[in-house]
Amino acid sequence: RGLECAWNAQRSLWAYVSGVAALAAAAYPVLIAEYGPYEAREWAAAFILFLATPAAESLVVHFRLRKSAHSFSLLELPLTAGLLTTAPLLLVLAYGTGNLLVLVFRRRQPPLKLVFNTATFVLTATLALFLFRLFPHSGSTYSPVTWVSAAVSVFAASMLGTALVVGVIAVAERKFDRGSLGTSLAWGLATASGGISLGLAAAMLSSQ
Numbered sequence: 001r002g003l004e005c006a007w008n009a010q011r012s013l014w015a016y017v018s019g020v021a022a023l024a025a026a027a028y029p030v031l032i033a034e035y036g037p038y039e040a041r042e043w044a045a046a047f048i049l050f051l052a053t054p055a056a057e058s059l060v061v062h063f064r065l066r067k068s069a070h071s072f073s074l075l076e077l078p079l080t081a082g083l084l085t086t087a088p089l090l091l092v093l094a095y096g097t098g099n100l101l102v103l104v105f106r107r108r109q110p111p112l113k114l115v116f117n118t119a120t121f122v123l124t125a126t127l128a129l130f131l132f133r134l135f136p137h138s139g140s141t142y143s144p145v146t147w148v149s150a151a152v153s154v155f156a157a158s159m160l161g162t163a164l165v166v167g168v169i170a171v172a173e174r175k176f177d178r179g180s181l182g183t184s185l186a187w188g189l190a191t192a193s194g195g196i197s198l199g200l201a202a203a204m205l206s207s208q
Contacts, residue, residue, distance in 0.1 A: 016118040016171045023120035027126040029032060031131070033086045045082075045206075046090035052078045053098025056195070058106060075099070076192045079125060080154045080199025083132050084141050087133075087204055091129060096122040120164050128157035141207045151196050159194040 038046075056074040078098070082091040099121045103109045107115065131153035137146040 007034040012171050012174075013112060013168070016168055017112055017119070020123065021115055021119040024123040024126070027123055027130075028089070028092055031126060031130040032088050036087065036089065038087050038090060042087045042090060046094045048206075049078055049082045049086050049091065050094040050098045051082070053095050054102045054106075057099050057102040059086045063165075074195040074198065075121075076154050076158060076195025077199040077202065079128055079179075080150055080158070080196045081202040081206070082125075082199075083150050083153065084127060084146065084200075084203035088129050088133075092122060092125045095125045116164075116168060120161050123164075124161045128153045131156055141203045149202055150200065154196050154199070155189065155192055159189065172193055 015085050019120050032161050041092075055077070079095060082095060086094065087178065094119060103117055132149055135149035135152065137149040140146055
């Protein structure tokens with residue numbers, strides 16, 4: 001009985017992860033569908049983003065609030081800066097592969113977790129791009145309208161990533177905790193603010 005439950009749980013996890021991976025693969029062609037060609041400066045911006053992403057993923061901030069311990073990375077920083085400085089496809093590739101390097105060589109994640117996390121990064125980057133192109137903005141990194149559009153886009157993408165993580169945990173544990181989802185979304189919203197603010201500042205500095 002126990003082996004059967006474990007097998008069913010594993011199949012459910014693979015089905016969930018496969019669904020997320022399929023969405024990540026289809027999202028860019030469906031929502032963005034922009035493929036270049038790109039200039040040298042755009043490739044240079046993508047390379048900088050590629051280097052900055054694993055640095056942000058590796059830099060995890062830990063702190064304690066009352067009796068609870070919390071940690072978060074600064075992944076919203078390169079994603080926000082990338083929206084303002086990097087061509088769409090290059091942004092998705094640089095952000096996805098940059099995180100993949102950390103997952104493979106630093107965290108040494110098993111295949112199932114590796115596929116899920118990589119797909120989540122690609123999907124969230126694509127969603128942020130789609131929303132940023134949808135919202136009004138001037139294109140200038142010094143425009144408050146652009147700041148708001150970028151911030152809202154990355155916030156929404158971050159919330160999607162959080163919801164996907166809560167979902168995979170629910171599938172693994174075979175139960176859904178609404179309170180956990182609400183807490184995770186609220187916490188993700190709060191911690192994303194720092195990364196987004198730093199990303200906007202980095203984009204403005206790089207455009208000088």
